[in-house]
Amino acid sequence: MNLKTLSLAVIVLALLAGAAAFFNRPTPPPDADPRVDQALLDASTANGTTELSLTQNSNTVTLRHDASTDTWRVSSYHDLPANVTKLRTFVQSLTDAKIQRVVTRNPERAARLELDTASIELTTTDGSTWSVDLGKNAERGGRYLRFDDAPDAPAYLADFSGYLDTTAKNWADTKLTSLDRDDIATMTITFADEAPITLTRESATADWTAADLPGDQQVKVGAISSLLSAATNLRFTAVTAPDVPDAIEAGANSRTLTFTTFDGETLTLNLGRRPEKTVVKAPEPTNPADLVTEATTATAPESADEVLENLTETLPAGPTYATVTGPATLAPLASYQSTLAFQIGDYTYTSLPATHEALLESNPE
Structure with a gap:
């Protein structure tokens, strides 16, 4: 075989090897994707x-x-x-x-x-x-x-x-109040059957006191601490329209807490709920056949208490609503109260002190 023939054979073999390499090249792995190993959201x-x-x-x-x-x-x-x-x-x-x-x-x-x-x-x-x-x-x-x-x-x-x-x-951010308890200088609490009471202190570390406090009495620290915790961490649990019956009756049966900061800003809370009440039952539909049965069946006459129990029913107290008034820095949702009524946990309302006595205690000897 001469040199020219040998060179031609080498060229042909090279071309065949190159074609085989091209057609038999490995398939790119399935993860060869620009998104792989990248953040889901940049x-x-x-x-x-x-x-x-x-x-x-x-x-x-x-x-x-x-x-x-x-x-x-x-x-x-x-x-x-x-x-x-x-x-x-x-x-x-x-x-x-x-x-x-x-x-x-x-x-x-x-x-x-x-x-x-x-x-x-x-x-x-x-x-x-x-x-x-x-x-x-x-x-x-x-x-x-x-x-x-x-x-x-x-x-x-x-x-x-x-x-x-x-x-x-x-x-939603459910926070109704944005108030630091250390910023509160004065608070006034209303009661159902007693005059309001106003508590004051001179600084965040000073003791609370009240005007005309008997000499043998002092403000109960535990009661005030619970009250401040509830007021400064008040959050809503649900919202309704302000004209629903429960919200209207809550406003008519509410108690007011007013807090004034050392900077002179005021936050007012109205907490209320529809009270438990007894109402007359709605008459039940009567089947004429039942009237005949009752007329032919002798029964003992009912007592007055039984008659009252059969004619009335007790409705449980309604949900608790809160109305918060004050600057946006203290009451972030105050501007929504014309269109929304805010429900809160019942315990915040039921745990309020019922009388002056619940806020006072005897001085230690």
Whole structure:
């Protein structure tokens, strides 16, 4: 074989080897995806968020940022201020989570991951949106998710464990008062059957005292401490319209607590509830056949107490409502009280001192 033939054979073999290498090159691993090992939500998108919507099982809650006041509000719950701590924690769970791997690009397999049960959507300052569909939790931890609704869009596994709370009320900041007990200089308490009593102190560490206090009496420290704890940590449990009967009757059967700070600001609380009452029962429908039976059956006459018991019923006391008046620094939800009535825990009302005596005790010997 001459040199020319040998060179040609080498060239042909090289071309064949190159073609074989090209067609037999290894397939890229399924995780060769730009999202893998990246944050579920990048920090720049999170910092520019102006609206957040969470959806799960057809329930949706929406929170929006109010640029005029630099506050977040729960749009789907009376536009009340949002619990910023809860919001910050949830967004942090998105930015801390990492995309671990591509699970599948097969639509049939992706359908088994239940990727249509929950979703998160963010709107940013430039009007763009970021959204993700969440599926079920993986057996070994993490959660399946997808960024695109296209049938062949990849499904991922991320180490995301955040809880999607789609109950709008749970996102509201329920704080009715923002008052530090050490700032209170004076408080006045009203009673049902006694005159109001006013307690004062000269500093945050001084003892409380009252005008015209008997010489052998002093203010009970424990009672005042409980009262201040209730007033400075007052939160609502539910909201209703202010014209519902329970709210109206609560206002008519309320007690008032007034607090004045060392800076001269005043916060007023009205706490009340509809009292327990006895009412006449509504007449029950009468069956003519029953009248015949009663007429032919001899029974002993009822006593007066039995007659009264059969004709009346006792309605339990209604829920407790609170009305808070004062500057926004002390009463953050005062401006909402024209459209909302705030329910609070019954214990806050029932634990109020009933008499002057409950606030006083004998001086130690």
